[in-house]
Amino acid sequence: MANLLELKNVSKVYSRGLINTKATIALQDISLTLRENEPTILTVAGESGSGKTTLAMLLLGFTTPTTGQIIYRGKNITTLHGKQRMAFRREVQAVFQDPFAVFNPFYTVDHLLTVPIRRFKLAKSRADARNRMDEALTAVGLRPEDVLGRFPHQLSGGQRQRINVARALLLKPRLLIADEPVSMVDASLRANILETLRNLQRDHGVSIIYITHDLTTAYHISKSIIVLYRGAVMEAGDIDTVIKSPRHPYTQLLVDSIPWPNLEKRWGVQPIKARDSGASTEGCRFRSRCPMAMEICKTPPPLFRIDAHHTASCYLYAEQPQVAPDHLSELLPA
Amino acid sequence: MMSEVLSDRPTTSRTSALSARPSGPEPVLRVQNLEVTYYTDAGRAKALDDVSFTLSAGEKLGMVGESGSGKSTLALAMMRMIKPPGRIEAGRVIVGDTDLTGLDDDAMRKARLSKIAYIPQGAMNSLNPVMRIGAQMVDAVKSHMNGESRSSIGDRCAHALKSVDLDASVFRMYAHELSGGMKQRVCIAIGILLNPQVIIADEPTSALDVVTQRQVMETIDRVQKEINAAVILIGHDMGLMAQFVDKVAVMYAGRLVEVSTVREMFTDPKHPYARALISSLPNLDNKGVFQGIPGLAPSLLRLPTGCAFHPRCTHAMDICGTTRPEVRMLASGRVVTCHLFNEEA
Ligand SMILES: Nc1ncnc2c1ncn2[C@@H]1O[C@H](COP(=O)(O)OP(=O)(O)OP(=O)(O)O)[C@@H](O)[C@H]1O
Ligand SMILES: Nc1ncnc2c1ncn2[C@@H]1O[C@H](COP(=O)(O)OP(=O)(O)OP(=O)(O)O)[C@@H](O)[C@H]1O
Ligand SMILES: [Mg+2]
Ligand SMILES: [Mg+2]
Numbered sequence: 001m002a003n004l005l006e007l008k009n010v011s012k013v014y015s016r017g018l019i020n021t022k023a024t025i026a027l028q029d030i031s032l033t034l035r036e037n038e039p040t041i042l043t044v045a046g047e048s049g050s051g052k053t054t055l056a057m058l059l060l061g062f063t064t065p066t067t068g069q070i071i072y073r074g075k076n077i078t079t080l081h082g083k084q085r086m087a088f089r090r091e092v093q094a095v096f097q098d099p100f101a102v103f104n105p106f107y108t109v110d111h112l113l114t115v116p117i118r119r120f121k122l123a124k125s126r127a128d129a130r131n132r133m134d135e136a137l138t139a140v141g142l143r144p145e146d147v148l149g150r151f152p153h154q155l156s157g158g159q160r161q162r163i164n165v166a167r168a169l170l171l172k173p174r175l176l177i178a179d180e181p182v183s184m185v186d187a188s189l190r191a192n193i194l195e196t197l198r199n200l201q202r203d204h205g206v207s208i209i210y211i212t213h214d215l216t217t218a219y220h221i222s223k224s225i226i227v228l229y230r231g232a233v234m235e236a237g238d239i240d241t242v243i244k245s246p247r248h249p250y251t252q253l254l255v256d257s258i259p260w261p262n263l264e265k266r267w268g269v270q271p272i273k274a275r276d277s278g279a280s281t282e283g284c285r286f287r288s289r290c291p292m293a294m295e296i297c298k299t300p301p302p303l304f305r306i307d308a309h310h311t312a313s314c315y316l317y318a319e320q321p322q323v324a325p326d327h328l329s330e331l332l333p334a
Numbered sequence: 335m336m337s338e339v340l341s342d343r344p345t346t347s348r349t350s351a352l353s354a355r356p357s358g359p360e361p362v363l364r365v366q367n368l369e370v371t372y373y374t375d376a377g378r379a380k381a382l383d384d385v386s387f388t389l390s391a392g393e394k395l396g397m398v399g400e401s402g403s404g405k406s407t408l409a410l411a412m413m414r415m416i417k418p419p420g421r422i423e424a425g426r427v428i429v430g431d432t433d434l435t436g437l438d439d440d441a442m443r444k445a446r447l448s449k450i451a452y453i454p455q456g457a458m459n460s461l462n463p464v465m466r467i468g469a470q471m472v473d474a475v476k477s478h479m480n481g482e483s484r485s486s487i488g489d490r491c492a493h494a495l496k497s498v499d500l501d502a503s504v505f506r507m508y509a510h511e512l513s514g515g516m517k518q519r520v521c522i523a524i525g526i527l528l529n530p531q532v533i534i535a536d537e538p539t540s541a542l543d544v545v546t547q548r549q550v551m552e553t554i555d556r557v558q559k560e561i562n563a564a565v566i567l568i569g570h571d572m573g574l575m576a577q578f579v580d581k582v583a584v585m586y587a588g589r590l591v592e593v594s595t596v597r598e599m600f601t602d603p604k605h606p607y608a609r610a611l612i613s614s615l616p617n618l619d620n621k622g623v624f625q626g627i628p629g630l631a632p633s634l635l636r637l638p639t640g641c642a643f644h645p646r647c648t649h650a651m652d653i654c655g656t657t658r659p660e661v662r663m664l665a666s667g668r669v670v671t672c673h674l675f676n677e678e679a
Contacts, residue, residue: 180541216618258573259577261575
């Protein structure tokens with residue numbers, strides 16, 4: 001079966017400062033395979049700064065990996081040219097995280113939507129283009145006659161975010177990388193938009209990488225999940241299993257911190273240990289905050305296979321067989 | 335300009351009905367009949383229509399509602415920060431015993447931050463990237479208070495950082511050196527520098543992971559207790575609301591359609607939009623079931639006649655298409671804007 005996009009042992013290191021170089025390992029040795037004919041929805045979750053957006057930027061070819069390769073339809077994305085590059089640009093789309101930052105304030109919504117239509121020659125005529133815009137806007141709960149012609153600053157936060165989603169829908173990609181696409185809309189609209197995304201996957205064969213900190217919505221639309229912490233995979237597998245019985249202490253803290261819309265289920269029983277910015281990157285990255293930390297955690301933990309669709313990078317499961325980092329995808333159900 | 339508009343508008347009986355709600359102590363915030371219009375090329379959009387509510391010291395109000403329903407506009411109007419083509423057409427905002435709507439521009443500038451503070455939507459991205467955090471804090475104090483000594487400003491900033499659980503070293507850092515949660519806490523620290531009586535936080539945690547969210551909310555909670563402020567939390571996350579606020583206000587198309595205690599809202603929402611909102615909340619028992627509210631939010635330029643929600647409402651009656659429902663207080667003290675409750679009021 002053909003692979004659409006593969007990450008092979010990808011790491012990304014940012015260094016800052018010229019003299020006293022301080023390196024941030026934003027992503028460490030991640031391998032991931034997205035198959036052409038197995039559309040899936042994969043959630044990437046993890047706290048702020050864990051490398052989620054970095055992963056998205058790498059997949060989109062907006063930043064280059066420090067080590068490792070990103071392969072699109074059998075070709076390294078850095079070597080794509082002409083038609084192939086154009087195809088990649090169209091087939092892999094993104095909804096960017098910050099709706100306040102992505103729009104050029106001088107362009108109207110029409111402009112933002114017609115540019116990709118023209119660039120990828122999506123419409124046969126002007127009327128066809130307008131129809132497509134209307135369809136995409138309606139799918140995210142916006143009235144075309146209300147938002148077309150407006151400038152970004154004339155829209156509310158959630159409206160801007162939805163323009164972003166509409167733009168991605170318009171392009172009918174094969175892979176959609178959605179970085180917090182619904183963080184600024186209400187529960188009801190969130191349900192509508194997520195349903196649109198799910199149908200995209202189910203009926204139109206689009207794979208979706210859903211980047212979020214919202215584990216409840218992730219649970220509802222995805223098949224599998226990868227939990228990152230400071231650039232490393234902590235836990236991964238079938239989303240039902242990971243969310244209902246998390247094994248890694250970090251995932252346990254995350255699940256415990258979900259604010260439930262339920263008055264009887266109080267928020268956060270576990271106290272939060274402050275994140276220690278100077279903590280060493282040696283060994284398990286969660287070590288300094290982990291209530292279960294042991295001596296052995298000073299050496300980097302490999303992934304341990306908990307069952308067919310569940311793995312955790314934690315010595316608490318050291319009895320279990322190990323999983324090589326580049327076999328991670330095999331534990332993610334499609 | 336505004337005070338002229340306001341002075342000839344009589345206080346309606348509705349307002350007094352609302353402020354009569356037996357909510358214990360004297361309210362620290364009274365918003366009365368606030369109305370905002372955006373004059374766009376396509377026409378007039380009434381983004382805020384006759385909004386009134388009160389809040390006591392130490393109380394936390396959650397402001398929820400569909401995207402575009404006017405929540406940020408309400409916050410901006412309370413701060414008198416609506417910019418053209420928007421205009422405050424009517425209404426009063428009273429903090430303690432100061433009527434903000436009556437202040438001249440200079441007095442209003444001072445009132446911001448010292449009486450009422452606003453942490454805007456997307457605030458953490460608005461920190462100046464080339465200025466140290468400390469310099470931005472000092473600027474904020476200086477522009478609102480004349481003649482405070484340098485050392486006392488320094489103490490104030492240090493105290494604010496400490497209240498949001500940030501290390502004093504953050505004072506000398508730049509925004510890009512901080513994580514999202516830390517930046518958000520800096521914004522809160524700036525908001526509380528001058529111990530305001532009212533703090534409005536517009537989606538303070540929507541960009542943060544749940545662990546950091548919990549830290550930020552715990553921070554706001556602690557700070558609020560420390561200075562006994564009233565807090566308005568604007569947001570979409572009903573989970574956060576359930577965990578954090580005392581009262582919930584629901585907006586729809588520029589109007590407040592329900593104000594209830596958090597318990598009432600989650601166990602027995604009254605307004606059909608509030609009911610639909612509550613039942614659209616996800617849980618872990620119904621995987622893959624999406625219960626959005628069908629239909630689109632109305633255009634503010636062409637609001638439906640009668641109740642703006644009637645085209646989407648499953649309980650709509652004839653009257654809903656013709657007559658605009660009044661804001662009513664039910665016997666229980668809850669406020670609902672819906673014809674279904676005409677008898678109960
Ligand atoms: N251009 C850059 N230069 C230097 N460091 C960077 C750069 N971009 C990201 N980083 C660092 O890499 C790490 C991962 O950042 P990333 O933006 O991928 O996190 P994230 O998981 O998307 O966080 P959030 O939930 O806050 O969006 C962070 O420590 C961040 O500070
Ligand atoms: N400068 C402006 N010019 C014209 N219309 C505007 C302007 N600013 C806001 N609006 C409109 O006013 C309405 C209310 O916007 P507001 O930002 O208050 O919504 P909100 O409830 O905060 O939404 P969100 O939850 O998406 O942030 C929206 O329909 C918006 O499009
Ligand atoms: Mg990010
Ligand atoms: Mg808003």
